[in-house]
Amino acid sequence: MTDSKTIGVLVVEDEEIPAEAHAEYVRRIPGFRLAGIARTGTEAITALKVDAGPGSGSGSGSNTGSDAGQGIDLVLLDMNLPDLHGLDLLRRIRGAGLPVDVIAITAVRDLAVVRGAMSGGIVGYLIKPFTFSAFSTKLTTYAEYRRRMGEQAASTTQSEVDSAFAALRPTVATPLPKGMSxxxxxxxxxxxxxxxxxxxxxxxxxxxxxxxxxxxxxxxxxxxxxxxxxxxxxxxxxxxxxxxxxxx
Structure with a gap:
């Protein structure tokens, strides 16, 4: 991970229009920056390994419209990729010990996939289609979780751990206007x-x-x-x- 004040985001999405939309959403949220776009699982794992390796400031090989060279902290992961299932990519990320967090952003609603993603250590699951407000809420709650984790010392307490995880599960959803469901x-x-x-x-x-x-x-x-x-x-x-x- 980078020590930058902004959170670098790698968008992993094979379809061009959603990929660009998610990238633009990232750009619009304060405290976040686009670190790259990967259209396949192979591109994603390559970008992450380059970022985590020696001279990681070189950035990814797929950083369309990104602020290159500033590191990847968060992966927005689609489950339906042309070469790998999202769960397989998630396992490779964890198996390689790559220091990034993952939020699944997908149309997949299958409970087995959701459970597999949770077992793989994702910090959020956002189902398509969604509004910018829902996307923004998911990323800002992640930023708060990251902030709380960053404030803790090498040895933490139960209450501090509970507080950090609570940030990922806001108790109050973004309210809709009266009369809307x-x-x-x-x-x-x-x-x-x-x-x-x-x-x-x-x-x-x-x-x-x-x-x-x-x-x-x-x-x-x-x-x-x-x-x-x-x-x-x-x-x-x-x-x-x-x-x-x-x-x-």
Whole structure:
């Protein structure tokens, strides 16, 4: 790990658009910097070994848009990679003794995979699709955990250990506006993620069997969270209708 005041993040994601979106999210969170993007498990393990080896300030071999040469502290790991399963990569990271923390960021909801990731020592698991707010919360709680661990001496106490781990599990979730539900928000986000083209509030309401007003409210919330791109749809009569698309 680096002693830098900022936390270096390696994004491991094979799909180009999500990889760039996650990289941009990292750039937007104070205290974090993008250390690199790896599109395969092999690229990731190579980048980590170069970073941890002699002259680790040289940075990774896959640092698209990154602040090269400042070290990797945290890996954002997708489970579906073209050459390795995320769990296999996690085992290789641990087996090599590489001093990095790992947060799984994946669409995989299989309980066996979640348990395997936990057994492998991840510090967080974020299921796609998600909003920028959820992503930011996951990383900022990790930063607090890291800060508390860094403040401890070589020999620690039970209360200090409990305090550090408690930082990874905030007791209060990011509140939604009154009258909005997390399940409905996830359904709208998932629909936009799967849609081949931008959708209007009317189209979302028809797909999810909700009123247009309700659909518009959830879409506007996602737009305010900067998880969704909002733009006018031209070619219709009257005022242009707004359409929404997932950022990645």
């Amino acid at each position: 997390g399940e409905t928000l996830e359904a709208v986000a998932d629909l936009l993620k799967r849609a081949p083209s931008p959708l209007s509030a009317s189209e979302v309401s028809a797909e999810l069997a909700m009123s247009r007003i309700t659909a518009r409210r959830y879409l506007e919330h996602l737009a305010e969270e900067q998880s969704v791109l909002r733009s006018p749809r031209y070619g219709t009569r009257g005022r242009p209708e707004l359409e929404y698309s997932w950022r990645w």
